[in-house]
Amino acid sequence: MQVSFTLRKDKITKSGLMPVRMLITSNGERIRKSVRNVKTLEKYWKNQRIKPNLKSEDYNFHVEYNKQLDDLENKVKLIFRYALLNDIEADKNxxxxxxxxKNFGKNSIAPKFIDSFDEFIETNRSSKAEGTIKKYVSTINFIKDFQQYSNYDLSFNNIDLNFYEKFRDYAFxxxxxxxxxxxxxxxxxKTFMNWAYERNYHENLEFKKFKTIHNTIEVIYLTMDELMALYNYKFDSKRLEHVRDFYCMGAFTGLRFSDLSQLKPSNIYPDEIRLSIQKTKSIGHVTPLNNFSKAILKKYAGTIYEPIPSISGQKFNKYIKECCKKVGIDTPVNxxxxxxxxxxxxxxxxxELITSHTAKKSFITNSLILGMKEMVVRNITGNIDEKSFKRYVEIAEDFKKQEMDNTWNKL
Structure with a gap:
């Protein structure tokens, strides 16, 4: 479907004004419709819109007329979108x-909220990370539960502060x-509503007032003593041994679970790993290898597990807790x-708090404690925002102060 605008030169007035006509092309069919009350001189017509007049000339209403053309084009797109969603044949009539x-686009016939959210998820599957898609799915499932509980009328125009307050109260x-x-x-x-707004599914901007809540939480990581105890532990179970090695590989390289899961032998070089980072879409990211990560890769070289054994995220988080419990990592944590x-x-x-995410946190924190420069740590680990990284730096500084108190200050 395409929408274009042309001048009706055959309808020129005595003063030189030409009416504007809209042309819609769809499935080989052309639909022509005159744009009511929009006329202009040919010299102002450029790229299917009316350009501003010179200061010395009379005002040509380019702002008002162009808005009318924009609104009309957006309405056509909305009509076709609604027809597609509801299996309606969008013929000329x-x-x-x-x-x-005049009522088209109101609540009664606007695209449905839930259906559009499902479309939003499917549209993003090819461009977003798997973890992001899972978050979107969790969000729409939570919204469906809320709708069933509250009987709230979910439509684009009803996503307002009243929705926000009811949704918040239900959640808490x-x-x-x-x-x-x-x-x-x-x-x-908010991401979905922005996406839908850009596609002219609604004109409701109340969602921009919604406040996202974020509380700073503790950084859970393994200290070097705990990490080395885990690394050197002799497990009777191959299952736990593989999970341990996978976790330690993350804690020795700073790679995320998703990146380690896609690791292939072709990504491995003598002193580094080169791969595309899934979350940030970074191409050819280089991660240096230390002696510990090299030893893990050497252990599985030439085996069916090369470069390292992989496991699903859900099972991994269960098994790594089991590993750490056997090792005796049981310090009480508030x-x-x-x-x-x-x-x-x-x-x-x-x-009980150790998950796949804590491997990267362990790498960052221990690297800073051991003296690696902040810039180097950030370069190795990729995309970490300034605020988050500052917390790791503070933990490292606190650790150094504690070590000073436990050594020199005891003399």
Whole structure:
């Protein structure tokens, strides 16, 4: 489907004004429709729009007329989109009928919110990381649960502050949702609403007022002593040994779980790993190898597991906790989370908090403690925002102060 605008030179007035006509081309059929009350001199017509007049000339209403043309083109796109979503044949009669329908685009016939969210997910599958798509799916599933619980009328025009407050109360009071997860849900909704707005599915910008919530949480990582204890532990189970090696590979290189999972022998070089980073889309990223990561790769070279054994994320997070428990990584760790304004404090043995994400955190923190320059750490690990990285630096500085207190200050 294409929309274009032309001048009706055959309808020129005595003053030289020419009416504008819209031409819609779809499936080999052409639909012509005059644009009401829009006329211009030929000298102002350029790239299917009316260019501004000179200061010395009378005002030619280019702003008002161009807006009318833009609105008309957007309406045509919305009509075709609605027809596609609802299996309606968009023939000439249907298009002209809806163009004359002043109510088109209102709640009654606008694209459906849930259907459009599903389309949003499918559209992004080819360009977004798998983890991002999972977040989008979790968001729409949470919204569906909210709709079923509250009977809220979900439509584009109803995504407003009233929706936000009801959705927030449901998340905190009925689902005991942590603030940071609620913040991710709201971020997902805002991303979708922006996507839909750009496609002219709605004109509602109330969602821009939604506040995402984010509370700073503890950085969970393995200290060098804990990491080396895990690395050197002799497991009776090959399953746990493989999980341990995969985790340690992340903790020795700073690579994410998703990047380690796609690692191939062709990515391995004598002193480095070269691969495209899945999350940041960085091409040819170089990760230096140290003696520990080289030893793990050497262990599996020439085996069916080369370069390293892989495992699904869900099972991995379960098994790495089991590994750390066997090693004795059980230091009590205090964690604080918030559900709305309600504070939730927990004390857990450290092994219960170890997941695939803590491998990269362990690499960053231990590298800084061992004296690696901040710029080098950031370069190796890729995309870390300034605020997040500052927290790792502070942890490293605190560790150095503790070591000073435990050594020199005891003399």
């Amino acid at each position: 249907y298009i002209l009928q809806q163009l004359d329908n 009071n009925e689902r005991n949702t942590l603030n940071n997860y609620f913040g991710r849900l709201i971020a997902g909704i 964690t604080t989370r918030y559900i709305g304004q309600r504070r939730v404090d927990k004390v857990q043995p450290k092994h």
